[in-house]
Amino acid sequence: MTQVFNFSAGPAMMPKAVLEQAQAELLNWQEQQTSVMEVSHRGKLFIELITQADKDFRELYNIPENYKILFLQGGARGQFAAIPMNLIGEKGKALYLTSGHWSATAAKEARLFCEIDEINILEQSDTLKVANLDFSNVAEQYDYVHYCPNETISGVEIFDVPNVGNSVLVADMSSNILSREIDISKFGIIYAGAQKNLGPAGITIVIVREDLIGKARKSTPSIWNYEVQAKSDSMINTPPTFAWYLCSLVFKHLLKEGGVKAVEQRNQAKAKLLYDYLDQSEFYRNTVAIENRSLMNITFTTGNDELNAKFVKDATANGLQALKGHKVLGGMRASIYNAMPIEGVQALIAFMQKFAEENK
Amino acid sequence: MTQVFNFSAGPAMMPKAVLEQAQAELLNWQEQQTSVMEVSHRGKLFIELITQADKDFRELYNIPENYKILFLQGGARGQFAAIPMNLIGEKGKALYLTSGHWSATAAKEARLFCEIDEINILEQSDTLKVANLDFSNVAEQYDYVHYCPNETISGVEIFDVPNVGNSVLVADMSSNILSREIDISKFGIIYAGAQKNLGPAGITIVIVREDLIGKARKSTPSIWNYEVQAKSDSMINTPPTFAWYLCSLVFKHLLKEGGVKAVEQRNQAKAKLLYDYLDQSEFYRNTVAIENRSLMNITFTTGNDELNAKFVKDATANGLQALKGHKVLGGMRASIYNAMPIEGVQALIAFMQKFAEENK
Incomplete structure (x- = not known):
């Protein structure tokens, strides 16, 4: 079974430990x-x-x-x-x-x-x-x-x-x-x-x-x-x-898990990973000024609507869910709230690399 | 483990099958x-x-x-x-x-x-x-x-x-x-x-x-x-x-479970059981006119505040939860919404009989 990561903008991922306790x-x-x-x-x-x-x-x-x-x-x-x-x-x-x-x-x-x-x-x-x-x-x-x-x-x-x-x-x-x-x-x-x-x-x-x-x-x-x-x-x-x-x-x-200070460090690390990848990529781009880049919702596009649609479809098939951007903006959006582990961002970047290779 | 019945006025009991599916x-x-x-x-x-x-x-x-x-x-x-x-x-x-x-x-x-x-x-x-x-x-x-x-x-x-x-x-x-x-x-x-x-x-x-x-x-x-x-x-x-x-x-x-017609029949049967018991009892009484007796919330009292408090406490200890009446009225209240099985009402009546015997 592929591990699934849910990038929904909301209702969004919740901490797995919380859901497990609620279930029990x-x-x-x-x-x-x-x-x-x-x-x-x-x-x-x-x-x-x-x-x-x-x-x-x-x-x-x-x-x-x-x-x-x-x-x-x-x-x-x-x-x-x-x-x-x-x-x-x-x-x-x-x-x-x-x-x-x-x-x-x-x-x-x-x-x-x-x-x-x-x-x-x-x-x-x-x-x-x-x-x-x-x-x-x-x-x-x-x-x-x-x-x-x-x-x-x-x-x-x-x-x-x-x-x-x-x-x-x-x-x-x-x-x-x-x-x-x-x-x-x-x-x-x-x-x-x-x-x-x-x-x-x-x-x-x-x-x-x-x-x-x-x-x-x-x-x-x-x-x-x-x-x-x-x-x-x-x-x-x-x-x-x-x-x-x-x-x-x-x-x-x-x-x-260490309080909000630790949460912030994890959020900074997760966002940096994805923005750094976007910045060096010639295939994807993000159009937010560096000083206003959200730690929570990271938008990106290939610049091509058809390719964006293919990206979302293929990502979903690979267990990376809900990456479609909001309809008023198009493109993609990865919502990486507190509950998203860094492994989710790493999996997304790995997929983005592969998709870029195959579709450039 | 004693079986528990929850007579809460709301949030109230939910069907067990529903909670089990939600849990699974x-x-x-x-x-x-x-x-x-x-x-x-x-x-x-x-x-x-x-x-x-x-x-x-x-x-x-x-x-x-x-x-x-x-x-x-x-x-x-x-x-x-x-x-x-x-x-x-x-x-x-x-x-x-x-x-x-x-x-x-x-x-x-x-x-x-x-x-x-x-x-x-x-x-x-x-x-x-x-x-x-x-x-x-x-x-x-x-x-x-x-x-x-x-x-x-x-x-x-x-x-x-x-x-x-x-x-x-x-x-x-x-x-x-x-x-x-x-x-x-x-x-x-x-x-x-x-x-x-x-x-x-x-x-x-x-x-x-x-x-x-x-x-x-x-x-x-x-x-x-x-x-x-x-x-x-x-x-x-x-x-x-x-x-x-x-x-x-x-x-x-x-x-x-048969739709609302069947729900209604079960609710009538549950309420009748409890009102019939109350009507023949000299220990408890309900003060609602017969034509306005709720199928959902059945109020009763011993007529004695101390005895009412003892009833609620002993009932709780016997797995019959949340029977305390609303604070503005006092006494007891059994809320028997759709999800309450007839076994809950039967268990309540059995307890009421025992309590009346022991405290009359």
Whole structure:
């Protein structure tokens, strides 16, 4: 049996050790002879689980005490709506920095709920590049400034944190949360859908500075009202318990594997391997500026649509799954989130070499 | 090892056969050598899964062709907000029939988004009873009429469908969906959180008549906009894929077990056994009127708080889990959803007899 590596952009690979544990105890969690899916979220054992998950996630990501961690439903796109409702109250204005599909989609959704301004921060010449990140002169007229530090479709990552002066910085980290160390204190809110680095699809983590809680407009659905959810430990309604449980296992797994510092080193090594190969190749190319190359989503193309299609087909046949690029961009995309081992990247490069030889 | 029966009100028991299948294929779904959690929701195999799930659910519940089935996030409480946004547009008024905690909570949330009137339909004398269900003289002045046909906390179920004339009837069936045959065509919208009869917590099913789609107010979050979600097959964002997969297995399981007609017969038999025992007992009592006794949640008390606490503790020690009543009501509650086998009810009655003997 060929070993399979799954490069899906999300829902994405999960750590094998986590899935194996979930499998082993799926019908008998904590010796209860029931599944973790079947127990009350208000029961003693589940409360212990979420208390430990909060503790582990804080330790892992170095989250200061003046931030609450909420585990919500609705995905990042739910938060696209929830953020203006929670931060602007009845009337206000936000600034959206757009650098690709997801930041633009967040801005579009926000317009349903408040007035916004948009600044396109992506420079498109030979390469995709985000140059200027200083918004200190304009930011303070806004209730918050939103950006997306990793655009999964193009593979553009913003490593420096935008300077927004004393305004509130909000980041959609769905695709790069826990991938490298960051200074949480620079952010007002960090949010992320789980299905790339945290767990399965269906749970959304919101890290919110406490002073930003309590400003929601009246017409905020209670499941997204940060004050309501902070007061009820994210249990104003039945939470997605199984997804929460899986996140808790991922946190434990990452702590055991050396924490985010070690994760970052592995991610750097994996990405370097693939970008170095791309840079010396005359057959494939990546068009992102070196300083904005994503550690998580690496896009490349042969420059020929037919050849790209053949690449994806042959790769799949060789156990390298889900390498097709997003339809708006075409080409290929290798999503190498935390759970992708370096062996997956090595296998991909070996295949790329062989494919280039045979098709040049 | 004692056999365990889990009477949790939700998240509740799931069919063992479903959990066993999920366990067996957790790391290798459809021979892909990946988990169903790890694959793209837009991939061929997952699209086949949801297409079959739609077909199976329609067949199972006899859903007419002019209804769409949406699989959303946010629980029933999310829909408490989404329903006024979708049905009332910018301005309008709804009628909420309240019969207990959940219908009242739905009304409270709706007030954040629209004007409503409330009618308490629960009569409280010696027994809890819902008598009058004819609202045909007032209903048509409202954009919709909302009710909850099964109140889990008190164990009050409304078997007849309210007469709302030509108005739109909306039902929160979180705790009794798929438990008995119903005439879907009498409803505008039926919605349900999954965690009682459909699957795990974290997915919400909305069955909506097509002519009600397309009326949402501008400020409706796109993940809850029925038009947006109907057009994108409930995939405007990454759906909770694993929860959807489990629902699909539950549908297949129920079809194999004889469909909803057979489910209903089993549920009637289970409930009759327990109510018959309660009615002849001088030690326990249930205070719901016979015509409103829930098939899903059966409440009872010894009339003595200390004795109730002892009952719950001893029952747990005997493998009969989660029998404690909701904190607002006290006493005991046996939730016997579709997945509870009759053996669970028999074991409960045997324990109740023994406990009564020893403590009378």
